[in-house]
Amino acid sequence: MQSLQEKASEWSGVNPNDAFAIDEINLYQKLGLQTFINISTNFYNRVYDDEEEWFRSIFANSKKEDAIQNQYEFFVQRMGGPPLYSQRRGHPALIARHRPFPVTRQAAERWLHHMQKALDSTTDIDSDSKVKMTNFFRHTAFFLVAGDELKNQKQSIACKHATSKPAAV
Numbered sequence: 001m002q003s004l005q006e007k008a009s010e011w012s013g014v015n016p017n018d019a020f021a022i023d024e025i026n027l028y029q030k031l032g033l034q035t036f037i038n039i040s041t042n043f044y045n046r047v048y049d050d051e052e053e054w055f056r057s058i059f060a061n062s063k064k065e066d067a068i069q070n071q072y073e074f075f076v077q078r079m080g081g082p083p084l085y086s087q088r089r090g091h092p093a094l095i096a097r098h099r100p101f102p103v104t105r106q107a108a109e110r111w112l113h114h115m116q117k118a119l120d121s122t123t124d125i126d127s128d129s130k131v132k133m134t135n136f137f138r139h140t141a142f143f144l145v146a147g148d149e150l151k152n153q154k155q156s157i158a159c160k161h162a163t164s165k166p167a168a169v
Contacts, residue, residue, distance in 0.1 A: 004095075004150070008143035011105070019139030021132045028081030033072075035124050036079075040072035043118035047111075055110045058101050079133075094140070095147035103148035108141040 073084035
């Protein structure tokens with residue numbers, strides 16, 4: 001059985017080494033907090049103004065200010081900065097936190113479209129950092145798609161504490 005990371009790499013077209021190149025450099029130190037706030041603000045302004053109702057509806061139950069803060073705190077934490085997200089919200093647990101939402105391939109591509117626009121319009125990001133972030137975002141978006149498909153198939157990932165008996169459906 002293919003792991004979620006393997007599916008993410010296959011579906012996103014991003015090699016794991018490229019997806020996690022963000023770990024080779026501290027992008028938080030390089031870019032600073034304000035850059036991540038700017039990216040997230042720009043991104044969510046685009047999302048909440050999206051012309052596609054189906055996409056906007058995914059975010060309808062979230063306040064834009066909260067979404068911006070959650071995202072930039074996660075980015076800061078994941079890209080070398082202080083654990084702002086975990087201090088406020090606990091473990092990121094991306095798949096679990098996105099479980100209530102339809103994280104389809106179409107939604108992932110739309111999310112990536114807006115993120116690319118946000119990155120492109122944030123002038124204080126150098127091209128190398130932008131490529132690293134883009135690869136990470138693309139891979140992660142499809143990691144969430146893989147998690148969503150697993151949820152929709154009513155499957156679970158076995159852990160070391162699982163029993164050998166199949167779960168009741």
